[in-house]
Every structure is written in C-alpha cells, then in structure tokens.
Amino acid sequence: MRITAIHAYRVELPLHEGSYKWSGGNAVSVFDSTIVAVETDAGITGYGEVCPLGPAYLPAYAAGARTGIAELAPHLIGLDPRELGPLNKRMDQAMRGHPYVKSPIDIACWDILGKATGVPVATLLGGRYGADFALYRAISQDEPEKMAEMVSTYRGQGYTKFQLKVGGDPGTDIARITAASARLESGDVLIADANTGWLQHQALRVAHAVRDVDVYIEQPCMSYAECLAVRRHTNRPFILDEVIDDLAMVVRGAGDQAMDVINLKISKVGGLTKAKQIRDLCVSLGIALTIEDTWGGDITTAAIAALAHSTPPEFLFSSTDFNSYVTVSTAAGAPQRKHGRMAASLEPGLGIQPRMEVLGRPVL
Ligand code: MG
Numbered sequence: 001m002r003i004t005a006i007h008a009y010r011v012e013l014p015l016h017e018g019s020y021k022w023s024g025g026n027a028v029s030v031f032d033s034t035i036v037a038v039e040t041d042a043g044i045t046g047y048g049e050v051c052p053l054g055p056a057y058l059p060a061y062a063a064g065a066r067t068g069i070a071e072l073a074p075h076l077i078g079l080d081p082r083e084l085g086p087l088n089k090r091m092d093q094a095m096r097g098h099p100y101v102k103s104p105i106d107i108a109c110w111d112i113l114g115k116a117t118g119v120p121v122a123t124l125l126g127g128r129y130g131a132d133f134a135l136y137r138a139i140s141q142d143e144p145e146k147m148a149e150m151v152s153t154y155r156g157q158g159y160t161k162f163q164l165k166v167g168g169d170p171g172t173d174i175a176r177i178t179a180a181s182a183r184l185e186s187g188d189v190l191i192a193d194a195n196t197g198w199l200q201h202q203a204l205r206v207a208h209a210v211r212d213v214d215v216y217i218e219q220p221c222m223s224y225a226e227c228l229a230v231r232r233h234t235n236r237p238f239i240l241d242e243v244i245d246d247l248a249m250v251v252r253g254a255g256d257q258a259m260d261v262i263n264l265k266i267s268k269v270g271g272l273t274k275a276k277q278i279r280d281l282c283v284s285l286g287i288a289l290t291i292e293d294t295w296g297g298d299i300t301t302a303a304i305a306a307l308a309h310s311t312p313p314e315f316l317f318s319s320t321d322f323n324s325y326v327t328v329s330t331a332a333g334a335p336q337r338k339h340g341r342m343a344a345s346l347e348p349g350l351g352i353q354p355r356m357e358v359l360g361r362p363v364l
Contacts, residue, residue, distance in 0.1 A: 001116065003081050005039040006073040006105065008066055008364035013051065013297050013326040020325075021141040023167025023197025028054045031295050032062035035330060035359055036069060036104035038081055044115050046081065047331070047354055048107030049299035050100050050267045051322075057195070057294060058242065058268060060100040068101030070364050081109040082116055084273045091270075099245070099270030100294075106271025107303045107350075114349030121306035121351075122344035125276055128309045132343040136161035136191070136290065136318035139180070141168060148179035151190075158340030161189040161318045163218070166206070167197020174209045181213045189318070193218035196242050200226045207234035218263065219243070228258050239263055239290070239317075246270075247278055254285050261317045263290040266303055275307055283315050292320035298334035301342075302350040305335040309344035330358050 013031040021027040033051035040046075055061035075094035079087055087109055091102045114121045122128050137154040139147050139162055151162050164180055166173040177192050184190055192215050198206065203220035207230060218239035220230050231238045240253055241263035253259050262282060266275045275291075282289050291308040293300050301323040308319035321337040323329070331352035335342045345351025 001040050001042045001044070001080050001082060003038055003076055003079050004041050006069065006076060006364070007037045007039070007362040008069050009035045009037070009359040010066065010363045011035060011297065011328065011330055011359060013328050015325055016327055017140065017325075019140070020138070022165040023141070023195040024056070026054065026056050031326065033295070033297055033330075034062060034065045034069070034104060035299060035354065036108050037354075037362070038105060038108040038112060040081060040112060042116065044112050046108035046111035046115065046349065047299050047352065048104030048111065048303070049296050049330075050104040051294060051296040051300060052100060052267070053294040058100070060267070060294070065101055065104070066364060068095065068098050069105065071095060072101060072105070073364070076105065081112045084109060084113070088271070088273050099274070100267040103267035103271040106273050107266070107299075110272050111349040118348045120345055120347060121272070121303070121349060122309045125272065125307055126310040128344060129311070129313050132338070132341040133308050133313065133316055133319055134161060135159060135321050135337060135340055135342055136163050136189070138163045138320075139165060141165040144172065144175040144179040147176050148183050151180050151183040155185070155188070158337070160187055160340055161191070163191040163193050165195065166192045167194030170198065170202040170205045173206050177206070177210050177213060177215055181215060184214065189216070190214065191216040191218050191239065193241070194220045196222040200229055203230045204233055207236055211235055216261070224249070224258070228256055231258055237261065241265075247274070247281065250278055250281055250287070254287060259287065261288045261290065263292070266293045266300075266307065268294065272303060272307060279307060279311055283312055288315050288317040290318045291316065293322070296322050297326055298323045298329055298331035299350065299352055299354070302331070302334045302345060302352045305342055305344040306350065328358060330355055
C-alpha cells in the first residue's frame with residue numbers, strides 16, 4: 001500500500017460558551033482546525049486533525065500547520081502508511097521539529113492501519129480497558145464565584161474532574177481555588193492549571209495558601225527549572241504539561257521527581273506513535289497521565305479516545321471530549337460524552353466518517 005496524495009481542509013470550530021480564557025489574558029472564541037486526508041492506492045483514506053490553542057499557547061499555530069503539511073507532504077508520497085516507524089523517521093528527516101505539523105499525518109496513518117486490518121486504533125495502541133473512561137472539564141478563567149458555579153454546572157453534566165484556568169493574579173487565583181473547592185463532592189478531582197502564567201514567587205504564594213486544599217497544581221511557571229523549584233516547595237500533587245514536549249523530557253522529569261502526572265497532548269509530541277511511546281513509558285515509571293490534545297473536533301476526539309481507552313485506568317488521570325465544547329461536527333461516528341465519560345470506537349481505524357459538506361474544498 002502506498003500514499004498517493006495528502007490533502008488538508010480548514011474548518012472553523014466556534015465554542016458553545018462563546019470563548020475560552022486562560023492565563024496571560026489569552027482567549028479563543030473560534031478554533032482554526034486543520035483536517036488531513038491521507039489517500040492510498042488501496043482506496044483507503046485515513047483522517048487526522050490538528051488544532052492549536054491559538055498561536056500563544058505552544059510554539060504552534062493553525063496556518064503554520066497547513067504550511068508545514070504542504071512542505072512535508074511531497075516527502076511522504078509513495079511510503080506505506082501502515083509502516084508507522086519508517087513514516088515517522090521520514091517526517092523527522094525531512095523536517096526538524098514542528099511536531100504539530102506531523103501529528104495529523106501520523107494520526108491519519110493509524111486510521112489507515114486500522115481500516116486496512118479491520119481493527120480499531122484503540123486495539124492497535126494496546127487494547128481497551130473497561131467500558132469507558134472519565135473526562136475532565138476545563139473551566140475558563142473568570143471571577144472566583146463564577147468559576148465555582150461552573151463546577152456545579154459541569155457536575156450536573158456528569159463530570160467529576162474540574163480543571164480551573166488560573167495563572168493570573170495570585171490573590172484572585174487563591175480565591176478561585178478556594179471557592180471552587182468548596183463546591184467539591186466526595187470523589188471529585190480539582191486541578192489548578194496556571195498554564196505557565198505565574199512567576200516562581202507567585203506560584204509559591206498560591207501553592208502555600210492552598211496547602212490544605214485537595215487540589216493538583218498544573219504547570220505553574222514558564223520554564224522547567226521554575227516548575228521544579230515550585231514542586232520542591234509544595235506538598236500538593238504536581239502536573240507538568242507545556243514543558244513535557246517529548247520523551248526525553250519525561251525521562252528528565254522522572255529522574256528529578258519533578259511531577260506526579262503529565263499532561264500528554266497528541267499534537268504536542270508529534271502524533272499517536274510518539275504519544276504511545278510516552279504513555280507506555282509513564283505507565284512503566286508509575287506516572288499518571290491526562291491524555292488529550294491542544295484542541296480539536298470530532299477527529300481529534302476520536303484519536304484522544306483511542307489512546308486514553310488503551311491506557312490502564314489507574315494511570316489515566318483524565319481525558320477530554322473536545323467535540324462537546326464546539327458547535328460544529330466534522331465527522332460522524334466520533335465518541336460522545338455520556339455522564340462525564342467516553343469510549344473509543346469499536347469500528348476499524350478511528351471509526352469516523354468525515355462530513356465532507358462541513359470540510360468543504362481542500363485548501364491543500
Ligand atoms: Mg494544562
């Protein structure tokens with residue numbers, strides 16, 4: 001089987017809640033998503049998606065994804081998409097870095113492998129554990145009482161894990177965490193995600209003030225060194241996200257005892273092939289994972305579900321159902337949230353059929 005063509009589509013994904021706000025005054029109201037179709041001479045087409053959280057979150061942006069795919073695609077024509085190792089090696093040889101450009105291509109090739117073998121991607125990634133898995137809900141940055149109110153609103157939708165977007169003024173963030181924690185019920189999980197927004201002294205103030213609150217601290221500061229300093233002075237369980245962008249950083253963090261949990265985003269590390277490596281290493285090391293992506297719609301959600309559902313449940317800290325945050329459906333057959341939980345498809349590949357009327361004409 002050979003790759004004969006790679007196309008890309010641009011889709012806008014507006015949010016049900018109007019906008020999503022996090023640290024540094026950042027906000028997105030309409031996501032700019034790129035869906036990739038990898039065509040083969042066997043008549044099988046695989047689909048992948050990449051959707052950066054705007055240009056200010058990671059070194060990634062939507063137009064950059066499409067420019068990068070146009071640059072990379074000619075190097076991949078003629079390769080066997082089922083041979084994920086050689087495919088990834090070729091991508092890394094042809095383009096240094098830019099993992100988010102490679103991610104949708106890698107995901108599409110896993111979709112092809114599944115379709116060609118009649119096996120779901122979750123099975124190819126290791127096999128499903130149980131019937132479904134738990135999701136977290138991100139709570140957009142807002143006034144403390146409004147964020148606390150959203151804990152109750154989302155619990156009403158079945159969620160039990162709540163991730164507060166903090167990383168602002170330390171005093172306000174302490175109030176956000178305290179107000180939200182007052183709404184928790186037995187079994188709930190609360191995460192305060194600063195998204196690199198605090199300086200080290202600010203993070204230490206917040207961590208000290210919430211030392212008796214049942215809350216996880218996620219990515220307090222910009223650099224690994226600052227996060228490590230905070231980690232060594234707090235008694236709260238600790239999650240690293242933005243700085244964990246490849247396998248080597250997991251090894252380094254594990255050696256330093258720098259985190260209890262990592263946030264693994266598929267496009268941050270270059271696709272499902274590399275995300276699976278990191279997932280498997282974390283399971284071996286005893287590090288739990290939130291498995292998700294920077295954002296996306298139905299196809300990203302299907303890829304997340306395949307990786308999350310094939311992760312041992314005691315190591316799957318949480319996952320995300322991005323397709324329920326956005327108003328546009330780009331594919332049929334994608335996993336849907338039920339009572340705060342989700343399941344990977346049982347169909348071959350990712351189990352999705354893109355809605356071509358929504359995708360429109362290819363931009364590449
Ligand atoms: Mg995070």
